[in-house]
Amino acid sequence: MKPLVAIVGRPNVGKSTLFNRLSTAKKAIVLNEPGVTRDRNYGDCKWKNREFIMIDTGGFEPVSRDALLVQMREQALLAMEEADAILFLMDGREGLTPADLEIVGMLRKVEKPVLYGINKMDTEKQDPLLLDFYRIGADRLYPLSAEHGLGIAPIMDDLVDALPPREQAEGKEEEKDRIRIAVIGKPNVGKSSLVNRILGFERTIVSETPGTTRDAIDTPFELSGKKYVLIDTAGIRRKSRISLKLEKYTVMEAIAALNRSDIALLLIDGQEGITEQDAKIAGIAFERGVAPIIVVNKWDLVEKDERTMGQYALKIKDTLKFLDFAPILSVSAVTGQRVLRIFEVIDGVFGEYTKRIPTGELNRKMEEITAAFPPPLLRGRRNPVYFGTQFAVKPPSFVFFVRDPSAVHFSYERYLANRIREAFDLGRVPIRLIFRKKAREGRK
Numbered sequence: 001m002k003p004l005v006a007i008v009g010r011p012n013v014g015k016s017t018l019f020n021r022l023s024t025a026k027k028a029i030v031l032n033e034p035g036v037t038r039d040r041n042y043g044d045c046k047w048k049n050r051e052f053i054m055i056d057t058g059g060f061e062p063v064s065r066d067a068l069l070v071q072m073r074e075q076a077l078l079a080m081e082e083a084d085a086i087l088f089l090m091d092g093r094e095g096l097t098p099a100d101l102e103i104v105g106m107l108r109k110v111e112k113p114v115l116y117g118i119n120k121m122d123t124e125k126q127d128p129l130l131l132d133f134y135r136i137g138a139d140r141l142y143p144l145s146a147e148h149g150l151g152i153a154p155i156m157d158d159l160v161d162a163l164p165p166r167e168q169a170e171g172k173e174e175e176k177d178r179i180r181i182a183v184i185g186k187p188n189v190g191k192s193s194l195v196n197r198i199l200g201f202e203r204t205i206v207s208e209t210p211g212t213t214r215d216a217i218d219t220p221f222e223l224s225g226k227k228y229v230l231i232d233t234a235g236i237r238r239k240s241r242i243s244l245k246l247e248k249y250t251v252m253e254a255i256a257a258l259n260r261s262d263i264a265l266l267l268i269d270g271q272e273g274i275t276e277q278d279a280k281i282a283g284i285a286f287e288r289g290v291a292p293i294i295v296v297n298k299w300d301l302v303e304k305d306e307r308t309m310g311q312y313a314l315k316i317k318d319t320l321k322f323l324d325f326a327p328i329l330s331v332s333a334v335t336g337q338r339v340l341r342i343f344e345v346i347d348g349v350f351g352e353y354t355k356r357i358p359t360g361e362l363n364r365k366m367e368e369i370t371a372a373f374p375p376p377l378l379r380g381r382r383n384p385v386y387f388g389t390q391f392a393v394k395p396p397s398f399v400f401f402v403r404d405p406s407a408v409h410f411s412y413e414r415y416l417a418n419r420i421r422e423a424f425d426l427g428r429v430p431i432r433l434i435f436r437k438k439a440r441e442g443r444k
Helices: 015-022 067-082 098-107 124-136 152-162 191-200 247-258 276-288 308-319 341-353 359-372 410-424
Strands: 004-008 041-047 050-056 085-091 114-119 141-143 179-184 217-223 226-232 263-269 291-297 328-330 385-392 397-402 432-437
Touching (some): 004 015, 004 067, 015 041, 015 050, 015 114, 041 152, 085 098, 085 152, 114 124, 179 191, 179 341, 191 263, 226 341, 247 276, 263 276, 276 291, 291 308, 291 341, 308 328, 328 341, 410 432
Parallel strands (some): 004 050, 085 114, 114 141, 179 226, 179 263, 263 291, 291 328
Antiparallel strands (some): 217 226, 385 397
């Protein structure tokens, strides 16, 4: 799993600028106004061949009672709790403020690496401005300019060196064959009830061990002779200092669990119906490449007739078009209704999630698929699919060689994906297609 790094600090100190410089996903909005970043942004980063997830938090003022700043303060506190390392950013031009000192006091109580960056240090003439910051008592300060890319290497070198060590071969040898299941969803959809119901059935609990880098409890167990690990996002943190009234905070929990999962049980409140937050969490599961199963909980409380579930499923698929392949189940964690059915679906989905297609078989089928619907013309010529092979599982991932990868239209890629699903019984899992340029014949 990738470690999590949180950038925290007061509003308008340059957190989003630094995030945009380091992340492969340039999605934080940057304006010269305090408090622009109200929601956390998440981006995959890589430095010195070390991959991690960076969290761009909203700034906060520890003493402010303003509602917006209080919300951003809670948001940053949660990021500080969930992250493996923290990058605290201050404004070199503005100097050390009482708010900075209070944040430093909070960070001293955090038992994880904290690096102190002084941003907006654009020239050597500003070096005297650093002197005041030594009052915080940090072992090292890192002057930098996120806007101009100055001083980034020293702080990032030390940051990746401070991250937890890489997991060794997916952890213990005996856990390699276990199906890892994350239970995700917004607050009050019944995650804890479902976990308790699952672990309350007849099964053998092997052990309860803390997660390698977080406090999540992973519970290995066996059911009907098959081995699983249940990852309970509801127990990732005991957030006594955070109200968590805002549902967007659950995104962090979902990422932490999905990073080391095969299957994601996305819980939806059957009475409330699918919401924007459900869609956001579902999107993260899709981006992370896990196999999602949509579980509509509290089904015993839903007024229904013989058409209810069908209509409900259509609405979910219409809202979550990117997950139109995901199985949908209705259960009641409280009564146990159809909960064991979840594992029948998990076993089938995992079989597809780990399936390998022989290269010869794949290419024979691709000839039929492309002959039935040839690729669109490219400057009067076809852009044929010459050859393909599967290069990974979890999820099944394929690379195809074509004349011009940039000319493969999204609609044709979707056509190929759908036909591959049908041809190789991959209808309930995400698949990944990558297109590469075919080398010219005779080239060395």
